[in-house]
Amino acid sequence: xxxxxxxxxxxSVAALSRRxxxxxxxxxVAEGPQSVREAVRFAPDAIRELYITAEAATRHTDxxxxxxxxxxxxxxCTPEVLxxxxxxxxxxxxxxxxxxxxTSLDTVLASRPRLLLVLAHVRDPGNAxxxxxxxxxxxxxxxxxxxxxxxxxxxxxxxxxxxxVFHLPVVTGLPVPEILAGLRAAGIATLAADGCGAxxxxxxxxxxxxxxxxxxxxxxxxxxVRADCDExxxxxxxxxxxxLNLAMAATVCLYASALxxxxxx
Amino acid sequence: xxxxxxxxxxxSVAALSRRxxxxxxxxxVAEGPQSVREAVRFAPDAIRELYITAEAATRHTDxxxxxxxxxxxxxxCTPEVLxxxxxxxxxxxxxxxxxxxxTSLDTVLASRPRLLLVLAHVRDPGNAxxxxxxxxxxxxxxxxxxxxxxxxxxxxxxxxxxxxVFHLPVVTGLPVPEILAGLRAAGIATLAADGCGAxxxxxxxxxxxxxxxxxxxxxxxxxxVRADCDExxxxxxxxxxxxLNLAMAATVCLYASALxxxxxx
Numbered sequence: 001x002x003x004x005x006x007x008x009x010x011x012s013v014a015a016l017s018r019r020x021x022x023x024x025x026x027x028x029v030a031e032g033p034q035s036v037r038e039a040v041r042f043a044p045d046a047i048r049e050l051y052i053t054a055e056a057a058t059r060h061t062d063x064x065x066x067x068x069x070x071x072x073x074x075x076x077c078t079p080e081v082l083x084x085x086x087x088x089x090x091x092x093x094x095x096x097x098x099x100x101x102x103t104s105l106d107t108v109l110a111s112r113p114r115l116l117l118v119l120a121h122v123r124d125p126g127n128a129x130x131x132x133x134x135x136x137x138x139x140x141x142x143x144x145x146x147x148x149x150x151x152x153x154x155x156x157x158x159x160x161x162x163x164x165v166f167h168l169p170v171v172t173g174l175p176v177p178e179i180l181a182g183l184r185a186a187g188i189a190t191l192a193a194d195g196c197g198a199x200x201x202x203x204x205x206x207x208x209x210x211x212x213x214x215x216x217x218x219x220x221x222x223x224x225v226r227a228d229c230d231e232x233x234x235x236x237x238x239x240x241x242x243x244l245n246l247a248m249a250a251t252v253c254l255y256a257s258a259l260x261x262x263x264x265x
Numbered sequence: 266x267x268x269x270x271x272x273x274x275x276x277s278v279a280a281l282s283r284r285x286x287x288x289x290x291x292x293x294v295a296e297g298p299q300s301v302r303e304a305v306r307f308a309p310d311a312i313r314e315l316y317i318t319a320e321a322a323t324r325h326t327d328x329x330x331x332x333x334x335x336x337x338x339x340x341x342c343t344p345e346v347l348x349x350x351x352x353x354x355x356x357x358x359x360x361x362x363x364x365x366x367x368t369s370l371d372t373v374l375a376s377r378p379r380l381l382l383v384l385a386h387v388r389d390p391g392n393a394x395x396x397x398x399x400x401x402x403x404x405x406x407x408x409x410x411x412x413x414x415x416x417x418x419x420x421x422x423x424x425x426x427x428x429x430v431f432h433l434p435v436v437t438g439l440p441v442p443e444i445l446a447g448l449r450a451a452g453i454a455t456l457a458a459d460g461c462g463a464x465x466x467x468x469x470x471x472x473x474x475x476x477x478x479x480x481x482x483x484x485x486x487x488x489x490v491r492a493d494c495d496e497x498x499x500x501x502x503x504x505x506x507x508x509l510n511l512a513m514a515a516t517v518c519l520y521a522s523a524l525x526x527x528x529x530x
Contacts, residue, residue, distance in 0.1 A: 034507075042505065134513050139503025167505035202524050238404025238523050240307065240432035242299075244516065248399050251513040252520045258503050259467050 002051070002077035005084035013051070013085040013097055019151050022100065028153035030166075031086055031095040037063050038163030039096050044070035046099045046166075051077050051085060056093025063094070072096075087155035100153050103169040105144065105179065109186040113141035115257050116188065116211035117250065120146045120176045120225055127217050128152065129160020130247040136164035138254035144171040144179055144211070176213075180228050183211050190229040193253050194221050195243055197234035201253065204233050206260035212253045217246045267316070267342035270349035278316070278350040278362055284416050287365065293418035295431075296351055296360040302328050303428030304361050309335035311364045311431075316342050316350060321358025328359070337361075352420035365418050368434040370409065370444065374451040376434075378406035380522050381453065381476035382515065385411045385441045385490055392482050393417065394425020395512040401429035403519035409436040409444055409476070441478075445493050448476050455494040458518050459486050460508055462499035466518065469498050471525035477518045482511040 004010070015021040016029045027048065030039050033056075039047055040063055050072050057064050057076065067074050082091055108116070117135045122128050128150045135143050145152050152158075152172055158165050174182075183190050189210040213229055215221030226232050235249050244252065269275070280286040281294045292313065295304050298321075304312055305328055315337050322329050322341065332339050347356055373381070382400045387393050393415045400408050410417050417423075417437055423430050439447075448455050454475040478494055480486030491497050500514050509517065 038505075130510065130513070133506055134509065136504040137500075137502050137506040137509050137513075162507065162510075164504075164506050202528065235402075235520075236523075237402050238527075239401040239429075240303075241398055241402040241429050242427065244399065244402050245395065245427075247513060248395070248402075248516040251509065251517055255500075255517045256520075258501075262503075263467065 002075055002081045005080045010081055010084050016097065017087045017155055019154065022151065022153050026100050027097055028100055028158065029085070029087070029095055029155055030098055030158050031088055031155060032092045032159065033060050033063060033094060034163050035158060036094050036096045038166045039098055040066045040070060040072065042166040043098065043101060044072055046101055047072045048097045048099060050074045050094065050096045051082060052094040053077060053079050053082055055079070060094065088159070101166070101170060102172050103142065105171050105174060105182050108142040108144070108169055108171055109182060111141065113188070114209045114261055115140045115254070116142055116144060116183070117254065118144045118146065118179055118211050118213040119149055120213060120221060121216045122149045122214070122246065124217050125150050125154055125156035126160045127246045129157045131214070131250045132157075132161045132170075133164040134247060134251035135254055136161075136167045138251065138258040140168060140254055142169040142171060144174070146176045146179060147173050176225050177228065180213070189231070192221050192226045192229035192232045193235065193249055194226055194232050195234055197232035199231055199233050201233055201235050201256055204231060206257045207264035210257065212250065212257070214246060214250050267340055267346045270345045275346055275349050281362065282352045282420055284419065287416065287418050291365050292362055293365055293423065294350070294352070294360055294420055295363055295423050296353055296420060297357045297424065298325050298328060298359060299428050300423060301359050301361045303431040304363055305331045305335060305337065307431040308363070308366060309337055311366055312337045313362045313364060315339045315359065315361045316347060317359040318342060318344050318347055320344070325359065353424070366430070366435060367437050368407065370436050370439060370447050373407040373409070373434055373436055374447060376406065378453070379474045379526055380405045380519070381407055381409060381448070382519060383409045383411065383444055383476050383478040384414055385478060385486060386481045387414045387479070387511065389482050390415050390419055390421035391425045392511045394422045396479070396515045397422075397426045397435075398429040399512060399516035400519055401432045403516065403523040405433060405519055407434040407436060409439070411441045411444060412438050441490050442493065445478070445490075454496070457486050457491045457494035457497045458500065458514055459491055459497050460499060462497035464496055464498050466498055466500050466521055469496060471522045472529035475522065477515065477522070479511060479515050
């Protein structure tokens with residue numbers, strides 16, 4: 001039972017809220033029952049340690065049982081220790097320290113993906129997480145987050161994915177031109193989603209393997225990125241709204257793709 | 266030029282952050298350039314007063330000019346006065362006091378709507394606002410927010426709509442059974458969106474006039490509401506995500522409807 005909120009071990013978990021520490025150690029923290037449950041179910045080998053209060057262990061016996069079965073190290077700790085480790089004010093009694101799950105683009109491409117999402121320079125953690133969740137729901141084969149984007153393994157992004165970060169492969173760290181070149185070489189069409197697109201979503205062939213390329217929430221996709229994509233596609237705005245936000249636009253595009261690919265067989 | 270942050274007029278605007286004051290006065294506040302610009306464009310008659318700092322007036326000459334042309338009363342004030350009136354920490358230099366824009370269900374139904382959104386017991390301001398923006402983008406004819414939901418005219422909802430609250434009719438205050446009965450009497454199909462739905466989104470006839478009925482972000486739609494709808498429809502989840510969040514599910518459903526109705530002519 002860990003009781004000292006000032007112990008080195010507690011400090012080293014808390015330090016994972018910093019990007020530099022995550023990069024140095026290759027570790028990140030998943031907080032709360034939803035994230036931890038999905039980690040245990042989908043990526044138990046990535047979990048280094050699971051910390052849980054006595055109260056949470058009583059409430060989430062399913063998580064503790066599954067973790068134990070999977071051979072995860074489970075440490076009981078006081079609420080004070082958990083609070084000291086956590087990025088949130090209410091960590092809900094449990095967190096897991098996990099190995100960063102990044103996959104390489106080559107590995108993703110070797111799996112013959114049919115639907116991918118590329119996030120280019122996305123900066124807001126909540127947006128990135130919500131979009132990842134949408135990509136998971138739509139059955140995307142992987143999400144590729146460009147260099148100079150928000151860190152997918154930050155506590156806020158992980159939380160916003162509601163567990164999806166453990167469900168599908170995530171590629172990080174590559175510059176956009178390199179991502180687009182890799183996709184092109186693999187025969188995957190690149191569709192830039194942008195309000196200035198010449199083609200409307202319903203007019204695009206979504207049955208072929210393709211990747212949606214979404215830009216920054218505030219300023220969209222730079223012109224050179226749009227020019228580097230096979231098509232620039234606009235989600236039609238039927239009312240008077242200026243635009244959809246990033247998460248909504250991405251989900252509409254990804255679902256249009258998922259439904260088109262399934263109805264095409 | 267208003268300079269006293271403690272003046273009665275300033276206090277009475279600040280008081281509109283409370284639901285009870287909004288209900289008593291029939292007024293609400295739209296803050297920031299995006300909301301105020303849309304108010305001036307789409308509902309100038311609803312604006313009682315526009316407050317703006319000298320700095321913001323220089324930056325947003327288009328808004329001031331359009332407001333003046335529309336006969337809106339524009340008051341210059343100091344940043345301290347604006348901050349004292351505002352619900353946000355950074356009100357961006359301008360706000361408008363507006364008359365609540367609620368429409369009646371009968372008025373909406375008389376316009377022969379083809380696509381409606383019903384929000385039943387939605388409580389989170391950010392969700393409600395984002396969903397309203399999605400409904401606007403998808404060209405919905407109106408949004409009907411049930412009694413016991415978040416107040417659409419609260420500063421947070423208004424802000425989250427990014428101006429959409431001025432773009433389409435909003436009906437509020439009716440209990441869900443009354444809303445559903447009204448829709449049924451008008452020949453509008455009611456489609457409950459729910460993860461337990463028997464029918465999948467792609468299998469539903471969306472070309473007829475219909476209303477999407479969306480439930481609370483945490484606990485969905487109560488069973489009696491689902492039973493009271495014509496169909497219970499599920500957005501397919503192709504990956505491992507447990508669900509889509511409310512805003513994403515609503516936007517996917519509304520866009521599916523908008524595209525189906527347009528391709529049907």
